[in-house]
Amino acid sequence: MKSEFDICIIGAGMAGATIAAYLAPKGIKIALIDQCFKEKMxxxxxxxxxxxxxxxxxxxLGSLLDDFDAQPVEGYSLLQGEEKITIPYPENFKGMGLHNGRFLQRIRASALQNESVTQIHGKALQLxxxxxxxxxxxxxxxxxxxxxxxxxxxxxxxxxxxxSNFREHLSNNEKTVTSYFIGLILKNCEMPFPKHGxxxxxxxxxxxxxxxxxFEVRLLIDFPGGQLPRKVAxxxxxxxxxxxxxxxCMRSSYEQALREDGFKVMPNHYMAAKPIIRKGAVMLGDALNMRHPLTGGGLTAVFSDIQILSTHLLAMPNFNNADLIHEKIEAYYRDRQYANANLNILANALYGVMSNDLLKTAVFKYLKCGGANAQESIAILAGLNKNHYSLIKQFFSVALFGAYDTVRESIMNIPKAIKILSDAFTIIKPLAKNELW
Structure with a gap:
């Protein structure tokens, strides 16, 4: 059949809308299909x-972050008991906190203002x-x-x-629910450290x-386990x-949010990218790959994927050569694995660490020391350091630091030190295997 379009994008969520907004001004004819283009929360x-x-x-697309009350985020703070530490992002870099739905609507509007984009309201059924x-x-x-x-x-x-309705045709991956997030919005909330996660x-x-x-702060609370919790639980x-x-300082806003009963619950998924490479199709965003949202790395991975895929597609003279498109898809899958491995490993490894009292304490004490180790760690979290060696080095540095610190307190703590090292290896091994090999 004769094609009216160069690309058909199924799903106008963050991934689909952003790649449309990026490619459309370059004259690429795009069909953007979704059931609903209204703002979602x-x-x-x-x-x-x-x-x-x-x-x-x-x-x-940076201008789309302006003029809708998005907030700069300058680094992270960790709080344990009465102790508090802050770790700034690398110099000249910042994050942004925002309403996802409002941000997405701005991206969609940017995409749809191009004549080369055709908006289609409908439910995609079958490839x-x-x-x-x-x-x-x-x-x-x-x-x-x-x-x-x-x-x-x-x-x-x-x-x-x-x-995704199309994952089974284009992927071998298995999706697991690692936990659930309870989401609350705290209004007029004073955080211990403004402009920080x-x-x-x-x-x-x-x-x-x-x-x-x-005037709003997002609070996300982990609920462990793979079963959707009931309201009483x-x-x-x-x-x-x-x-x-x-x-x-946050208590009154927190109690008000609970009184208003405004919390939402969503599953946290982990799914390594295991694509089935087929001619004529490619997966993008959460349809392909997911990680625990604890580190906020989801949009880093999505935008990185879009950059990588778009770079390969824009290197083609046109979309008339199916074999060349296939080569570019293969190159995209290969390149994105390297680019996003740290994000995927760190997100789920850190969740495992935060659910382990010994490792959680080790992380806090390690980062409290500050210096180059803290800066290297925050650069990985920020999505700026993609070096796999750096991630593995930092992860085991934390474990060794925790084991040494435990033994230093008392020689009787040797079994605890061994457990710290064993637990760290147990957490990182399957994630590294999934993402690096």
């Missing part, structure tokens, strides 16, 4: 680490194939008429999020917060594991 994807901000600006099993487009049910129609394009990008380590379960507007969890550890 999400409780994650609201913190852009400096690596995400850098990628977004490099794509020429279309030719006799050579090459993907040549997608069928969809039009929202207004309920008619079944088809879009044909040399390249179909599936970016329909963590509940906060990680609270005092309680038995980690929780984090960061500003998303000039949620309240009991908050009462026992969170409320006693909320800083005094």
């Amino acid at each position: 999400r409780i994650v994807g609201e913190l852009l680490q400096p690596g995400a901000v850098q990628s977004f600006e490099q794509m020429g 279309l194939e030719n006799e050579q099993d090459e993907i040549i487009g997608v069928s969809y049910r039009e929202s207004l008429s309920s008619e079944i129609k088809a879009i044909y394009a040399p390249l179909t990008i599936t970016s329909d999020g963590f509940f 906060h990680v609270f380590l005092s309680g038995p379960t980690p929780f984090i917060c960061y500003p998303i507007s000039s 949620l309240q009991a969890h908050l009462d026992a594991n969170v409320t006693p550890y909320i800083p005094e």
